[in-house]
Amino acid sequence: MxxxxxxxxxxxxxxxxxxxxxxxxxxxxxxxxxxxxxxxxxxxxxxxxxxxxxxxxxFAEGQVYNYPLQGNVASKQALTSAANLLRQMHDASASFVEGLRGDENWLLPIRKPAEVICHGDFAPYNLVLNGEEAVSVIDFDTAHPAPRVWDLAYAIYCWAPFKTHEFDKMGTLDDQIARAGMFCKAYGATQGMLSNLPDVMIERLQALVSFMREEAEKGNAAFQQNLEDGHHLAYEKDIQYISQNKQMFLTELTK
Structure with a gap:
């Protein structure tokens, strides 16, 4: 084994x-x-x-990457094929939402309107690549019913990526906005999604930090260690970064 x-x-x-x-x-x-x-x-x-x-x-055959994004996972093909997979997954999950009984168990809270099942952590490290092509999505532990844009916002945050940590960031702000635009186009995001995207991204990160704190308070050792390591501080810096550049992001994305 x-x-x-x-x-x-x-x-x-x-x-x-x-x-x-x-x-x-x-x-x-x-x-x-x-x-x-x-x-x-x-x-x-x-x-x-x-x-x-x-x-x-x-087991999904292929290559799995993590930050910093380098090589195949940093390519435009990986970016757009990941967006295509997210759209296909959302579309396939919509009928699952229609059949929910209410006694299902989810790690993360249900968010309204529950349009689809969101993956919850659609980051590069949870996709499997074959060369530059994203071919599979893995680790559905954080899946939960929510609006499409809830998943799209976090995916773009991870893939652009709108990150400030030296280890995680990639490219300039212009590069990140361009990658966000490519992801949205490949997903088929509506104008309504685009106009709310930065705000939803910020809300999603705030929810993540709150969840980390709540789990740590419950005695979850993994999240206690995450807080000790300052992971929440990186997310808070990213929230500031997105907030400061929100108008530029919106202007470029909604052209």
């Missing part, structure tokens, strides 16, 4: 399967993944087995 890095501890690969620790959301996520496959969206893990301790899903 091969231990896989990233995400939660205790994740292993055995041949074409991935074995991960199960949690309170696993049953809901497996139902979602099964639905996506039934809708023809096969670019995500396929559920294999689930018990009270472990879940098993299919």
């Amino acid at each position: 091969e231990k896989l890095s990233g995400g939660r501890d205790g994740i292993y690969r055995t041949r074409s399967h991935v074995i991960r620790p199960a949690n309170q959301t696993s049953q809901t996520i497996h139902s979602l993944l099964s639905h996506l496959h039934r809708q023809g969206f096969h670019q995500c893990p396929k559920p294999i087995a689930l018990d009270h301790e472990h879940e098993t899903v299919s």
Whole structure:
């Protein structure tokens, strides 16, 4: 068995399967993944087995990258193919939302209007590439019902990327806005989405910081460590960066 890095501890690969620790959301996520496959969206893990301790899903072949974005993952093709995957995933999930009973378990709060199932962390490290082509989405732990723009805003924040940390940032503000525009075009964002995008991006990051603090207060050791390491401070700086450049972002994006 091969231990896989990233995400939660205790994740292993055995041949074409991935074995991960199960949690309170696993049953809901497996139902979602099964639905996506039934809708023809096969670019995500396929559920294999689930018990009270472990879940098993299919392994996605390809390359996974992290920050700083360099090489294939920094390409325009990776950017636009990722946006295409997000749109396809959202479209396939819409009918899942229509069938929700209300007893599903989600890690993140449901946000209204619940148009689709948002991935919740559609960042470069959660996509699998074949060369410069994004071919699969992985790690649906943070999936939850929400508006399309809620997921789109965070995805663009991660892919532009509108980040200020020395390790995470890439390119100039003009470069980042241009990449955001390419992502939006490939996704097929409406004018309404574009006009609210910077504000939703800021709101999404504020919600993330609040969630980190809440989990830390509950005794979640991982989030306690994140706060000790100052991860929330990086997000707060990014919020300031987006706020300061919001008008320029809007002007270019809504031309």
